[in-house]
Amino acid sequence: MRRGAVTIKERRMPSQVFVVDLGGTKCSAATVDRSGRILRRSTLPVDLTSASGPIRQICQLAREFAGEQGPAKAFAAAAISVPGLVEKNGTVWAPNLPGWKRIPLAKRLKQSLGLPFAVESDRNATILGESWHGAARGKSDAIVLMLGTGIGAGILSGGHIIRGAHELSGCAGWMTITREEVQDAPQLGELESLVAGPAIARIARQRLLKGGQSSLSRLDLAKITAHDVAAAARQHDPLALDIFNKSGRLLGFAVANLVSLFDPEIVVLGGGMAAVADLYLGSLRRAMLERAQPLAARRVKIVVSKLGPKANLLGCARLAWGSLARA
Numbered sequence: 001m002r003r004g005a006v007t008i009k010e011r012r013m014p015s016q017v018f019v020v021d022l023g024g025t026k027c028s029a030a031t032v033d034r035s036g037r038i039l040r041r042s043t044l045p046v047d048l049t050s051a052s053g054p055i056r057q058i059c060q061l062a063r064e065f066a067g068e069q070g071p072a073k074a075f076a077a078a079a080i081s082v083p084g085l086v087e088k089n090g091t092v093w094a095p096n097l098p099g100w101k102r103i104p105l106a107k108r109l110k111q112s113l114g115l116p117f118a119v120e121s122d123r124n125a126t127i128l129g130e131s132w133h134g135a136a137r138g139k140s141d142a143i144v145l146m147l148g149t150g151i152g153a154g155i156l157s158g159g160h161i162i163r164g165a166h167e168l169s170g171c172a173g174w175m176t177i178t179r180e181e182v183q184d185a186p187q188l189g190e191l192e193s194l195v196a197g198p199a200i201a202r203i204a205r206q207r208l209l210k211g212g213q214s215s216l217s218r219l220d221l222a223k224i225t226a227h228d229v230a231a232a233a234r235q236h237d238p239l240a241l242d243i244f245n246k247s248g249r250l251l252g253f254a255v256a257n258l259v260s261l262f263d264p265e266i267v268v269l270g271g272g273m274a275a276v277a278d279l280y281l282g283s284l285r286r287a288m289l290e291r292a293q294p295l296a297a298r299r300v301k302i303v304v305s306k307l308g309p310k311a312n313l314l315g316c317a318r319l320a321w322g323s324l325a326r327a
Contacts, residue, residue: 051099127154248280252287
């Protein structure tokens with residue numbers, strides 16, 4: 001065969017991969033081409049009726065996206081990110097999904113769809129997406145700190161994802177950042193129990209019950225969310241602003257630890273709480289500069305993700321296309 005000729009197999013390879021971002025409440029699926037362009041995308045509430053519910057849902061989306069060809073012929077490869085621990089064989093432990101203690105996800109998806117799936121944790125998928133087409137593009141040392149219902153970090157060091165001996169690296173919500181006893185720390189991790197979305201809402205309720213003055217007092221205390229607190233802060237509510245200022249400072253201590261340990265070029269803030277980063281980014285940066293290794297602290301950039309929920313999907317796409325190169 002002459003040099004540069006394309007084989008029949010290569011010529012017929014599908015031009016898209018199928019990717020899924022499975023969360024605790026939402027399931028997003030997309031098809032993505034080699035350049036990282038999202039061709040089609042759909043987001044649904046996760047089917048939590050049983051442990052098999054999310055798997056049925058993913059299979060249904062794959063068949064819907066594939067059309068008459070079927071997934072095995074329509075897609076060149078597939079990948080999925082999950083909110084939990086992923087073993088090397090694609091078995092998943094995801095505490096936010098009922099019954100997902102040891103789900104052989106890769107095996108079950110391949111059996112149902114005839115298509116091999118790469119399986120990755122959501123935090124690692126996010127750093128892959130950000131380093132491909134996001135704020136960390138072109139960086140070999142970068143961290144994505146995911147802030148939402150929980151807290152996790154995807155860590156890229158020397159161009160490689162840091163995984164740890166048991167695939168547990170990046171459980172940033174478990175960092176210790178105070179000298180105080182934190183009630184929920186043994187169950188959730190100290191950082192997560194102090195600054196994640198549910199913690200913001202809980203702190204607001206506690207301060208209101210102690211007589212704090214705020215426009216939030218007009219709401220049903222039991223139903224106050226982090227979104228409500230952020231909305232009040234944007235209306236210059238002193239109590240809400242103070243909550244985010246203090247949360248930002250605690251986050252800054254956590255980021256200082258990450259900066260001192262890994263010396264990244266950039267730290268990207270992602271997840272649902274990144275949408276309100278303007279309320280705490282200043283205090284976060286000041287605290288990081290106070291506590292991090294001085295040379296590393298002056299050189300690192302701290303930015304907010306512009307990819308948003310697309311980061312995980314793009315990370316999965318990079319993983320899927322990469323699996324073909326390694327095959």
